[in-house]
Amino acid sequence: MNVVEVDTPGGQYPIRIAPGRLDALDQSIPADATAIAVVTNPTVAALYGERAEAALARTGKRVLRIELPDGESYKDWQSLNLVFDALLTHRLDRRCVLVALGGGVIGDMTGFAAAVYMRGVRFVQVPTTLLAQVDSSVGGKTAVNHPLGKNMIGAFYQPLAVEIDTDVLNTLPAREISAGLAEVIKYGLILDPAFWAWCEENAQKLRNLDSQAIAYAIRRSCELKAQVVGKDERESGLRAILNLGHTFGHAIEAGLGYGAWLHGEAVGCGMVQAAELSADVAGFPRTDVGRVRELVTAIGCPVVAPDLGADRWLDLMQVDKKTEGGEIRYVLMARIGEAMMRAAPEDAVRAVLARTTQ
Ligand code: NAD
Ligand code: GLY
Numbered sequence: 001m002n003v004v005e006v007d008t009p010g011g012q013y014p015i016r017i018a019p020g021r022l023d024a025l026d027q028s029i030p031a032d033a034t035a036i037a038v039v040t041n042p043t044v045a046a047l048y049g050e051r052a053e054a055a056l057a058r059t060g061k062r063v064l065r066i067e068l069p070d071g072e073s074y075k076d077w078q079s080l081n082l083v084f085d086a087l088l089t090h091r092l093d094r095r096c097v098l099v100a101l102g103g104g105v106i107g108d109m110t111g112f113a114a115a116v117y118m119r120g121v122r123f124v125q126v127p128t129t130l131l132a133q134v135d136s137s138v139g140g141k142t143a144v145n146h147p148l149g150k151n152m153i154g155a156f157y158q159p160l161a162v163e164i165d166t167d168v169l170n171t172l173p174a175r176e177i178s179a180g181l182a183e184v185i186k187y188g189l190i191l192d193p194a195f196w197a198w199c200e201e202n203a204q205k206l207r208n209l210d211s212q213a214i215a216y217a218i219r220r221s222c223e224l225k226a227q228v229v230g231k232d233e234r235e236s237g238l239r240a241i242l243n244l245g246h247t248f249g250h251a252i253e254a255g256l257g258y259g260a261w262l263h264g265e266a267v268g269c270g271m272v273q274a275a276e277l278s279a280d281v282a283g284f285p286r287t288d289v290g291r292v293r294e295l296v297t298a299i300g301c302p303v304v305a306p307d308l309g310a311d312r313w314l315d316l317m318q319v320d321k322k323t324e325g326g327e328i329r330y331v332l333m334a335r336i337g338e339a340m341m342r343a344a345p346e347d348a349v350r351a352v353l354a355r356t357t358q
């Protein structure tokens with residue numbers, strides 16, 4: 001088993017990575033917990049609900065299942081309220097533990113529910129998509145979407161542990177694997193040129209879920225994310241670089257309607273757009289823009305963004321947590337492995353939109 005430690009002011013916890021972790025979930029439940037609520041969706045529950053609950057039942061505690069509708073379009077207040085309805089109906093007290101069993105949508109909503117139910121109860125992340133295993137389950141960002149902007153309502157709230165069972169990736173659709181790989185390659189692009197080059201060499205193995213390659217990619221991604229959130233839990237500076245491709249990507253998601261493109265697909269395409277902008281305004285080498293486009297293609301994500309109209313694009317990108325005083329700020333790169341956050345002239349952004357959308 002690989003263990004990566006996360007150490008933030010809001011919590012210190014292990015990320016345990018191994019095949020079969022689903023059968024050991026009882027190890028993450030503290031002895032003083034009064035009850036456990038597994039928050040999941042019908043898709044994941046059908047595949048893994050019983051196994052997860054059987055492991056949790058070994059604690060001898062009451063185990064409740066809460067199923068939320070599946071999909072990004074349900075990552076909202078209404079679904080969140082279903083969690084509170086169930087917790088209150090079943091009288092779970094403030095020593096209960098929530099278990100997020102699912103992808104990033106379930107993880108983000110369960111974390112937010114844990115942050116605010118009775119002003120905060122403990123929770124464990126059990127990410128079942130690649131994207132959630134390499135990104136969303138780590139670092140304590142929790143949220144729901146608002147019709148006017150993605151992840152706009154939320155909290156920083158760290159889990160007790162992250163339990164990554166690499167076997168569950170075998171039931172993920174190929175498109176979801178590609179979306180998760182977008183976040184994997186992101187770490188190389190912003191932080192680690194050697195990891196980026198390794199991803200270029202191993203793109204096909206990663207898409208095919210080669211067990212050694214995928215285990216290494218998950219561990220390295222978690223290590224890099226843990227390093228960043230350990231230095232800047234609440235995104236007062238450095239952590240913003242984890243949002244490479246997200247300013248463009250979130251505009252795609254909100255502009256087309258949540259769920260039309262997968263989050264990871266939008267981030268993959270957004271990284272190509274950010275690379276283009278970096279070349280125009282931050283000295284990122286043109287040859288490396290080509291490498292970004294090639295790797296995003298190789299992992300199976302789109303590289304041509306939807307034509308929402310430049311004005312609409314700019315409007316959508318304004319609604320971003322990095323925007324300050326009305327000025328949109330982008331994560332840009334000076335070179336592979338070196339990212340920064342800064343504003344960009346509007347005409348440069350329009351030029352990039354003109355050549356990256358269709
Ligand atoms: P998702 O949660 O919608 O999961 C994708 C699909 O896969 C769903 O239909 C789900 O039911 C299904 N699924 C999950 N596990 C499965 C399995 N093992 N086998 C078969 N099907 C399975 O999407 P996602 O890509 O995991 O997460 C995207 C969300 O994560 C977005 O809302 C995004 O904003 C958020 N996110 C958050 C952070 C963070 O730091 N908190 C970081 C990145 C992304
Ligand atoms: N996914 C971006 C972050 O966790 O900061």
